[in-house]
Amino acid sequence: MTYISSNYNFWIRFGESDTSYLFNSLQGGLLRIPKNIKNIVEELTNNCFELNDIPIHIKKIAKLLINGGFIVLENISELNIIKKRFFSPPNPKTFYLTIIPTLNCNLRCTYCYQRHLDISMSQEVCRAIIKEIKRRIKSQNIKVLKVEWYGGEPLLKLGLIKNLSRNIMNLVKENNIFYEASLVSNGTLLNSKTVKILSKICIKRIQITLDGLPEIHNLNRPYIDGTASFEDVIRGIKKASKRFIINLRINVDRYSIKKAFEFLDKMEKYGILKIKKNIRPYIAMIGPLTPNCLNTCERAIDPKDWYFYVLKFQQELCKRFSDINPKEIFEYPKIFQKPCGAISEWSVCVHPSGKIFNCGLEIDNLQLSGGFIWEPYWEHPIYKKWTKYNIFENEQCVICRYLPICMGGCPKHTFNKESFFKNNACKHWYNYLEPTIKKFIKIVE
Amino acid sequence: MEEKKKVGIKLKRLSAIPLEELKKIKLNDLWVMEPREKWPDPKARLCGSGDTCFA
Numbered sequence: 001m002t003y004i005s006s007n008y009n010f011w012i013r014f015g016e017s018d019t020s021y022l023f024n025s026l027q028g029g030l031l032r033i034p035k036n037i038k039n040i041v042e043e044l045t046n047n048c049f050e051l052n053d054i055p056i057h058i059k060k061i062a063k064l065l066i067n068g069g070f071i072v073l074e075n076i077s078e079l080n081i082i083k084k085r086f087f088s089p090p091n092p093k094t095f096y097l098t099i100i101p102t103l104n105c106n107l108r109c110t111y112c113y114q115r116h117l118d119i120s121m122s123q124e125v126c127r128a129i130i131k132e133i134k135r136r137i138k139s140q141n142i143k144v145l146k147v148e149w150y151g152g153e154p155l156l157k158l159g160l161i162k163n164l165s166r167n168i169m170n171l172v173k174e175n176n177i178f179y180e181a182s183l184v185s186n187g188t189l190l191n192s193k194t195v196k197i198l199s200k201i202c203i204k205r206i207q208i209t210l211d212g213l214p215e216i217h218n219l220n221r222p223y224i225d226g227t228a229s230f231e232d233v234i235r236g237i238k239k240a241s242k243r244f245i246i247n248l249r250i251n252v253d254r255y256s257i258k259k260a261f262e263f264l265d266k267m268e269k270y271g272i273l274k275i276k277k278n279i280r281p282y283i284a285m286i287g288p289l290t291p292n293c294l295n296t297c298e299r300a301i302d303p304k305d306w307y308f309y310v311l312k313f314q315q316e317l318c319k320r321f322s323d324i325n326p327k328e329i330f331e332y333p334k335i336f337q338k339p340c341g342a343i344s345e346w347s348v349c350v351h352p353s354g355k356i357f358n359c360g361l362e363i364d365n366l367q368l369s370g371g372f373i374w375e376p377y378w379e380h381p382i383y384k385k386w387t388k389y390n391i392f393e394n395e396q397c398v399i400c401r402y403l404p405i406c407m408g409g410c411p412k413h414t415f416n417k418e419s420f421f422k423n424n425a426c427k428h429w430y431n432y433l434e435p436t437i438k439k440f441i442k443i444v445e
Numbered sequence: 446m447e448e449k450k451k452v453g454i455k456l457k458r459l460s461a462i463p464l465e466e467l468k469k470i471k472l473n474d475l476w477v478m479e480p481r482e483k484w485p486d487p488k489a490r491l492c493g494s495g496d497t498c499f500a
Binding site: 030058327 | 466467481
């Protein structure tokens with residue numbers, strides 16, 4: 001059997017340094033290559049060979065490289081491995097269900113893509129959701145159900161969340177299905193009572209947005225009446241972090257990005273440094289995600305510069321969160337089965353009206369819905385446009401070495417040729433893979 | 446993608462590397478990040494689309 005080099009290898013070198021590194025984008029492994037085996041590894045990855053033809057003491061190194069996918073059997077198609085991942089169901093078979101109990105919100109963020117119509121979910125839609133889960137159990141043989149509560153501000157409908165969760169929990173129990181839920185919230189309504197309720201309905205993680213320093217946050221994310229929300233969000237984070245992992249989203253634009261770094265220094269002042277083990281801060285981009293927020297174009301960071309800030313933020317984070325394993329907080333390149341759940345037949349988003357959406361960013365425009373939950377929405381042309389999206393029809397992607405960690409990027413922006421973010425997926429890893437891995441090495445080594 | 450070189454490995458050159466040198470290296474300690482199957486997943490975000498998604 002002949003072995004050859006993987007098409008997805010990347011050498012990472014630090015100038016004159018004795019140690020090199022080898023990253024494989026197909027399997028995700030990163031290997032340290034000390035000087036004394038560098039020549040061997042180069043020989044093995046630059047040539048084809050039979051395992052039986054190499055000396056026994058070299059064979060151990062060859063096997064290590066084979067384990068990491070740096071060397072592969074000549075007759076194996078690596079592209080087929082990516083295709084198989086892309087077209088396979090999630091393992092275990094998982095239904096990802098995003099439920100939007102209401103579009104209403106108690107904040108009026110200046111960059112929001114939603115108009116917050118006062119629409120809430122009816123009992124009829126709740127019943128249809130249970131019916132749909134039953135259908136999925138039967139037709140897709142799901143073993144795991146993951147629900148994400150989204151909005152608007154979902155905690156405005158805590159009663160509905162509680163009741164529907166109980167029905168879902170009864171159903172999964174009867175069918176021996178693993179269940180886990182998460183929540184996207186602005187954090188203002190998180191208090192002892194809500195936290196207690198949420199902990200009883202299998203919530204594991206909460207994404208809370210806090211736009212850094214109070215002077216920035218209060219400008220970006222005021223209540224409907226214009227008053228400040230910062231203190232309430234901080235209080236919510238403190239309460240919730242006792243029970244849940246908090247993904248702390250800091251939305252930034254070109255004016256506020258530097259203040260996000262300042263915020264990390266002031267976490268102690270706001271009383272949330274002590275609970276950092278449960279808090280995962282990250283920055284997210286303010287920008288024209290949909291036609292509803294085109295007003296953010298001017299303030300948005302240029303997408304091609306974005307990852308520079310992400311890297312810098314993560315580096316600063318690792319410095320300050322030195323007691324947490326950096327592998328848990330640093331955004332090492334992830335390997336995706338699909339670029340996004342929106343193109344998966346295993347994932348749907350339910351609007352309060354019962355309309356089905358593939359992408360959560362489209363919920364403000366009913367024209368973009370793929371039918372109602374009580375209809376055979378999977379036959380709707382809009383739903384199919386997403387689920388039949390095939391990245392392998394793109395010739396550039398098929399030959400790209402970054403494909404396993406990019407998978408073509410956001411499908412929504414690919415569909416929209418006029419998107420502010422168009423083509424960014426390609427530039428992204430081309431520009432940032434090496435600096436990302438280098439920073440990761442410096443932090444963990 | 447670059448076409449693979451179809452040349453046999455230079456066995457002589459590899460055999461010339463002293464065995465003692467190699468014995469010093471614990472190969473399994475060379476992993477900085479193991480392949481995907483062994484990754485921890487403590488910080489999975491609610492939006493699964495990752496770095497190229499701005500949502």
